[in-house]
Amino acid sequence: MSGSEPRLEVTGLSKRFGGLTAVRDVGFSIQAGEILGLIGPNGSGKSTVMKAILGVERPDTGSVRVDGVEVAGWPSHRIARLGVGMVFQHSRPLHRQTVLENILLGLLPDHLLAVLPDPANEARARAIADRVGLGAVLDRRPSTLPFADLRRIEIAKAIARDPKVVLVDEPFAGLTARETSAFAKLIAEMRDDGRAVLIVDHNVKSISALVDRVYAMYVGERIAEGSVAEVMQNETVRRVYLGGALETAARPESSFRDAQTPFLEVEKLSVFYGKAQALEDVSIHVHQGEFVAIVGLNGAGKTTLFNAISGLRKYGGEIRRQGQALRGKSAASIARAGIVQSPEGRELFTEMTVRENLEMGGGRLEEKERAERSEFLFDLFPILKARARQTAGTLSGGEQQMLTIARALMMKPDLLILDEPTLGLAPVIMEQISKALERLRGRTDITVLLGEQNVTFALPHADRVYVLEHGRIVWEGDPSRFAAEVGERYL
């Protein structure tokens, strides 16, 4: 590292939300022409660090210096004007404007008198667009563009301001392999331009080729810092990121009492979206008390299958609960009768507290029963008890997932459908959810249908596994046989 003054220097940064310390004593610096990766599982506080640098959140203590200027506590727009740019993960372009106008926005001065357009800006916007690969779509509206191009607009807007420091939030989320390498190149170019770049992401692997150094966080604190190799070798990092060894606890199918008429039977199910067939001839069954996992990649049809069972989607074929056909029943009556889904999108009441969300789930229970049920769930997910009075929107992704599951469990379901509970979660959070499922399985006779693309999460709990591929069931069997027979496709 050179001895010159760092472009960005963060020292002793702490931030509390109510009683929760989100960030404690975090400090790092980035030189011009350097990329630092800030990694940590969901809820580790990395987003809060990023927001504190940008001035969206005001740090409680600590300092943030940009080229030696103390900016902690400044409003965002002043920090931005001093030279901090941000590439947002979720792009929200102006939809009525063209791509060119969206980029022009980044070039405008913060004047109220900027009524007449500056013709020089348009040429600059075009140059930036060419650089990030938007040259061919300048006159299109953002809504007509693919996802990767929307992310390019974000990059274009950020570099339009010629920032000294660029914060990049999960640059590769949702991109294909080819797009990922194109984006890595764009970020490397920012470094070559002499900017200091901070990439925030879940794990080291995805950004290892790009970053010069890594700063790893866990529950608000620094756990490791150094080169990619050093951080990957670090014991704490390994413990946080790499869970335990795979064990299965499958019970044989013959051990369930309802062998003749399983609790849930799906027979020759077909679902179409317009002309596209999402599910073809899918037949599965779930016994009372059984834990069944449906394993499949994104787009395999898991959510479609669950929505058909929940009565949210029309289908061909037959779905029976304890021998009774579910066709024609409304989604609400299916849920009331005990088939409850914990949806992939979570769909929490974000403005309500944790406790209120749970009470919504238990709305049909007697008061005493509801209180008992809440206690049971707080015992199952202790972190939710600590957060009981926080609004759901302020929880981390992992905590929100736990709350979604808990809210579904408040309804005392006969069958709990879990759709991708690990989506976007770091292994340590998965581990906590996994433990909770294990306790749930051990202590109650709950029936679970789990949809997952994460095989290491799904297998330890499952009694039986189905593999869904392109809308068809391609394998069914015991989890212990999974690795040998189809494992290499998924591990």
Next chain:
Amino acid sequence: MLARILKSPPVWISLIVVAVASTLPLYVSGYVLGLLTIAYYFGVFSMAWDLLFGFANEVNFGPTFLIGLGAYTAGILDSLYQPPIILCIAAGVAASVTGGVVLALPALRVRGPYFGLTTLVAVLMLQNFVVVAAELTGGEIGLTVPDVISINDRTNYWIALGFMTVSGAILYGLSRSPVGLILQASGQDAVQAAALGFNVTKHKLAAFIVSAFFSGLAGALMVFYLGAASVGTFIDVTVGVQVIVGAVLGGRRTILGAAIGAVFLIAMGEALRPLGDLSTFIVSAIALFVVLVFPGGLLGMLKGAREAT
């Protein structure tokens, strides 16, 4: 630059419509002219409101707070001291802008629906004040203003049309200008706009001031057309609702659509007048239908038809 503006379809279509409208006094009755004069002032109210809702993304439930301040300040000043009308109007605009800033500064600190609620409360407070301070304001009976700008129907009509045209040109130009772009970005995602270096509060406050300026000016001009001010014409919540429905009906985020919507509402109300009370119901039903089926409003409907062909 100028050539590009003139090429834009909304602009040249508007220019043609205004040109045709300016010839109306030659062949329609004074009654119709009077109606359209009022409609044009409402057009300005709605356009000023659309700048806040459509661009700054702030729902101002109290357009009549700004309108009422402008109208009553101008009217009261005239009834007390009879200074030149232009001074009364200037005072009305000043009151409206001042009131707008006093309201917006605290209101912009709160997020989302609370901004709207604050503005609604401001209307109720102003309405109460007018009723309580009856000696000054005429109270529930209304305020009679000794002066009018003109007693000639045609002159009044042309003033209103010219005023709406100039206001529309300025508001539309602002909305398409760089500051309009910043305002839209601020309204859509304040965090991202701030990350691009824009002072979101400053831009929204500026939008509020511009909106207050045109609302107050239109209110004051309308007082000197009517020769009277009353709560029912300038401040009542139903007046505000008409302004809002006009803007939404015409097409959010279009400015020009707001004027079309406001004029349409008044024209329809009049055309269906023979139906008595039923007319209000029918106009409301049409407005509801358009808003539900074509969320883009009347202009959105036209655009959709053009893109479909």
